[in-house]
Amino acid sequence: MSNIYYSQTHEYVRVDGNIGYVGITDYAQHALGNIVYVDMPEVDDDVTAGEEFGAVESVKAASDLISPVSGAVVEINEHLIDNPRLVNENAMENWIIKVELSDKSELDELLDEAAYKALCESESAH
Amino acid sequence: MAENKRTCLYDKHVALGALMSPFGGFDMPIQYEGITEEHNAVRNACGVFDVSHMGEVNISGADAEKYVNHIFTNDITNAPDGKIFYGMMLNEHGGVVDDLLVYKRGENNFLLVINASNIDKDVNWIRSHASGYDVEINHLSDELGELAIQGPESEKVMTEVLGINCADLTFYTFREEMLNGKHILVSRTGYTGEDGFEIYAEHDVIRKLWDELMESGRAVPCGLGCRDTLRFEVGLPLYGDELSDEITPIEAGLSIFVKLDKPEFIGRDVVMQQKADEPKRKLVGLELTDRAIPRHGYEVLDADGNVIGHVTTGYRGISVDKSIAMALIDARYAAKDTEVSVRIRKKTFPAHVTAKKFYKKSYKK
Incomplete structure (x- = not known):
């Protein structure tokens, strides 16, 4: 059973106990192209499932980050402040925020890997 | 919704795997x-x-010079053949109908190059103001294609790959000639801040020249994405961002292309008054201290959080590694180094006013 869950808006959350590592998927980083800025919340901010918590920006455009889970931000990935391209290099490893999950039942609403893969394939077909 | 038009190179862009988008x-x-x-x-x-x-759009006929001077802000009187002028067509309120290039092809014979987004509006404007002038107006947009070859090596590429010798062309001049039996117009112009050329010709010629450039490997195919970042870094305006029917050339800082000493042109009185009174808004450059990126439409605020204007174009610069923008703001805040801030999503970020030119142009004059 995988501990990675995906949203329809191309964020992932990797769950380790009560902690979720939230980032954007490889499909999303590829679609955006060179990432030049990641707008992150601050530690102790609350994020809510389905709501915006920041943005990733390519040269051309800003794209909202939608949190797949609810909870308090316990850490942000500070490496991304000066080196946002790390997301392009390895999106799954370079998470954006670390969240203390307030409601693990929210994970049931998210996609598993197979369902997410199918979503990406259907979007690429357009 | 109406179908978007396609240029004569559409299939070639798709074959190259370009990301296509409406513009x-x-x-x-x-x-x-x-x-x-x-x-x-x-x-x-x-x-x-x-x-x-x-x-x-080509304008010819006995009154062509007089008519172009009537609708255009720059002064084309007695210009030599082969000279190009940048300027604007203004409405009666001094707002910009479009910014354009005027090519003087010969006595009373001018080619006007206008923005794609304004073609219908401009052609209508040009036709509807011509009564009483002896002019012939020919709309050529569907017949002509255009390539822009830009960058420090473009003169070599033009000569060695395309066989078009243009060493003798100076900045903002052009020449018409036959290339393999086909008519082309070549100018030393562009929209990137670099040395470069633009070629106007019929579709089959444009397709052939494009193929020659691709086969040579000496010119990188470039999309409108970088056309925007390039023109922005050197402070060139884009219609729809820095210019509109509601923005005057004085506000946009383009007075040098508005010849108020000409006896007459549409919009002259309003612009003259605005210049005398000082405009209420001005287009400025902004530089942010943070990495956050100001985008078109974002609000610019004073120290108390009041909205004083908006961003017209903004990027994380590519040649200039900074978060920079052009913004149309209240003229009272337009002095260089004035501290302002920009609202980016939920937060505000400090910025200061700079010149609009973030990167030095390298034209070959």
Whole structure:
């Protein structure tokens, strides 16, 4: 059973106990192209499932980050402040925020890997 | 919704794997390999753009010079053949109908190059103000394609790859000639801040020249994405961002292209008054201290959080590694180094006013 869950808006959350590592998927980083800025919340901010918590920006455009889970931000990935391209290099490893999950039942609403893969394939077909 | 138009190179862009997106009523290539790579190719070597979406209108006839002077802000009186002028057509309120290039082809014979997004509006404007003038107006947008070859190596590429010798062309001049039996117009112009050329010709010629450039490997195909980052860094305005029917050239800082000593042109009185009174808004440059990126439409605030204007274009610069913007703001805040802030989503970020030119142009004069 995988501990990675995906949203329809191309964020992932990797769950380790009560902690979720939230980032954007490889499909999303590829679609955006060179990432030049990641707008992150601050530690102790609350994020809510389905709501915006920041943005990733390519040269051309800003794209909202939608949190797949609810909870308090316990850490942000500070490496991304000066080196946002790390997301392009390895999106799954370079998470954006670390969240203390307030409601693990929210994970049931998210996609598993197979369902997410199918979503990406259907979007690429357009 | 109406179908977008396609340029004569559409199939070639798709075959190259370009990301296509609507712009000015056309499906245009935004990028091929990536905006940053294409931007750097133009700054450092040579890139080629399909700019066939641009519109062309020819005005000839006994009153052509008089008529172009009536609708255009720059002064074309007694100009030598082969000279090009940048300027604007204004409405009666001094707002900009469009910004354009006027090519003087011969006595009373001018080619106007207009923005794709304004083609219908401009052609209508040009036709509807011509009564009482002895002019012939020919709309050529559907017949002509256009390539822009830009970058420090473009003169070599023009000569060695395309066989078009243009060493003798100076900045903002052009020549018409036959190339393999086909008519072309070549000018030393562009929209990137680098040395470069633009070629106007019929579709089959444009397709052939494009293929020659691609086969040579000496000109990187470039999309409209980097055209925007390139023009922005050197402070060139884009209609729809820095210019509109509601923005005057004085506000946009383009007075040098508005010849108020001409006896008459549409919009002259309003612009003259505005120049005397000082405009209430001004287009300025902004530089942020943070990495956050100001985008078109974001609010600019004073120290108390009052909205004093908005961002017209903004990027994380590519040649200039800073978060920079052009913004149209209350003229009281337009002095260099004035501290303002920009609202980016939920937060505000400090910025200061700078010149609009963030990167030095390298034209060959």
